[in-house]
Amino acid sequence: MSTKKANPRTHQARDVEKHPEELRTDLNPNALAGQNIGSSAAHPERAGLSLYDIKAAHTRFTEFSADELRLIRIVPPGSRLLQDATYIDLDDPARREFTATGEMEVVDGRLIVAKADTHYELWNRLRRVQDPYRTGTHG
Structure with a gap:
């Protein structure tokens, strides 16, 4: 007999069916929005442009090579940010990291970068970290 532990995330998918079928769209129109469950293969947010593809970035981020x-x-x-994932908004003058909540999505014109998709030295340079060992700029 197998003693397989239940996946703690599966209860989120079952919560979709907690209301009677005829009331689901009214009571919970976006039932799985922001949930990090299901296939991890489809991530449209990772297919976006690079900073290089944005012409204005060449003059704005001169501290980075092409x-x-x-x-x-x-x-x-329009991409929904992953809940509890870390991002940086390059339009924020302080360039602070922020942790996304399930309902957050990218507004047109914002330059949002995901920490999970960025090399740590580049991430630290984006955040304007001064320590050369954390930015890969030490001799």
Whole structure:
């Protein structure tokens, strides 16, 4: 007999059916919005442009080489951010990291970068970290 533990995330999918079928769309129109469940293969936010593809970025982010700009992926407008994932908004003057909630999505015109898709040295440079060992700029 197998003693397989239940996946703690599966209860989220079952919660979709907690209301009677005829009332589901009224009571919970976006039942699985923001949930990090299901297939991990489809991530449209990872297919976005790189910072290199944005012409204005070449003059705005002069501290990065063209090759580095190609490595920095921008989350496309309209993409829902992954709950509890870390991002940075390059339009934020302080360039603070933020943790997404399930209902957050990218507004058109914002330059949002996911930490999970960015090399840590580039991430630290985007955040304007000064420590050369954390940014890969040490001799």
